[in-house]
Amino acid sequence: MHVTANDGESDRLVRVVEVDIPSDVRFIENVVELVRHECEAMAFARRQLMLNVPVALAEALSNAILRGNGDDPAKQVHVRAEVDAARLVLEVGDEGQGFDLEQSLIDPTTPDNIDREDGRGLFLMRKLMDRVERVEVPSGNVVRMTLNRG
Amino acid sequence: MSFSIKKEGGIVVVDVEGQLIVGNRQELKQKVLDELESGERKFLIDFSQTGYIDSSGLGVLVSLSKKIREQGGELRLANLNDDLKTLFELTKLDTLFQIADTRERALNSF
Numbered sequence: 001m002h003v004t005a006n007d008g009e010s011d012r013l014v015r016v017v018e019v020d021i022p023s024d025v026r027f028i029e030n031v032v033e034l035v036r037h038e039c040e041a042m043a044f045a046r047r048q049l050m051l052n053v054p055v056a057l058a059e060a061l062s063n064a065i066l067r068g069n070g071d072d073p074a075k076q077v078h079v080r081a082e083v084d085a086a087r088l089v090l091e092v093g094d095e096g097q098g099f100d101l102e103q104s105l106i107d108p109t110t111p112d113n114i115d116r117e118d119g120r121g122l123f124l125m126r127k128l129m130d131r132v133e134r135v136e137v138p139s140g141n142v143v144r145m146t147l148n149r150g
Numbered sequence: 151m152s153f154s155i156k157k158e159g160g161i162v163v164v165d166v167e168g169q170l171i172v173g174n175r176q177e178l179k180q181k182v183l184d185e186l187e188s189g190e191r192k193f194l195i196d197f198s199q200t201g202y203i204d205s206s207g208l209g210v211l212v213s214l215s216k217k218i219r220e221q222g223g224e225l226r227l228a229n230l231n232d233d234l235k236t237l238f239e240l241t242k243l244d245t246l247f248q249i250a251d252t253r254e255r256a257l258n259s260f
Contacts, residue, residue, distance in 0.1 A: 025171075025172045025173040026173050028171060028172065028173060029169060029171070029173070047232075047233060047236075050201075050202065050233045051202065051233040051236060051237065054169075054201070054202040055202050055203070055204055055237065058169075058171055058172070058202070058204040059204055059205055062171075062172045062204065062205075062206065066172070108241060109241060109242040114242060114243070114245070114246055115212055115215075115216060115246065116209075116212070117209035117210070117212055117213045118205075118209055119205075120205035120208055120209065120241055121204075121205040121206075123205075123241070124204075124205055124237075124240070124241070127240050128240075
């Protein structure tokens with residue numbers, strides 16, 4: 001689903017994309033392109049279009065598909081992207097139990113961790129977005145990421 | 151997204167076309183490991199045609215670098231654009247890899 005709308009109160013232009021995908025990593029690129037296109041339409045900085053948005057969103061989708069939904073294609077991942085002239089707000093939801101973001105503060109850049117194959121996903125999401133938070137929902141798990149337009 | 155492999159002067163050169171992410175990292179890993187098993191020891195990965203790389207892609211590069219070193223070989227990287235350079239700097243992987251500005255410089259550095 002793809003919606004473009006005006007906010008009635010402030011008359012600001014808001015572009016909203018909502019999409020559900022099966023838990024299959026082959027869908028990641030297409031979702032990233034969809035969201036990147038919306039950010040491009042809102043004149044986000046080139047660096048944000050080429051680095052921050054694609055990498056952080058790919059990480060969130062990968063987490064949702066592989067960890068949250070256990071790579072089970074019968075389970076869905078819900079993505080909502082709201083973009084306006086000030087910021088991008090991304091929400092990625094899965095059907096899992098979620099995890100405590102504050103407990104996932106491994107620093108992959110220390111000498112002990114630098115040659116580990118894993119452990120860079122959440123680190124990159126935090127580095128590339130202005131805010132990363134877990135949203136309380138009745139069932140499942142939602143991660144919200146906010147990027148102010150550069 | 152795809153990978154092409156060719157040999158230039160005894161060096162295995164891999165071009166990463168498109169993204170290097172969770173969906174295709176195993177393909178890259180297997181292609182390089184196949185070359186390593188067949189006796190190749192010098193590897194260059196060229197990112198001039200690469201879009202973005204996620205943490206899984208970075209993880210595969212780290213893993214390949216270790217496996218190649220364990221066999222007495224070397225893995226070098228070339229042609230990172232500014233965004234990819236930033237990614238390597240954020241993760242400090244620029245300290246783990248030998249990275250050349252151009253393919254030619256990388257080939258001549260072995």
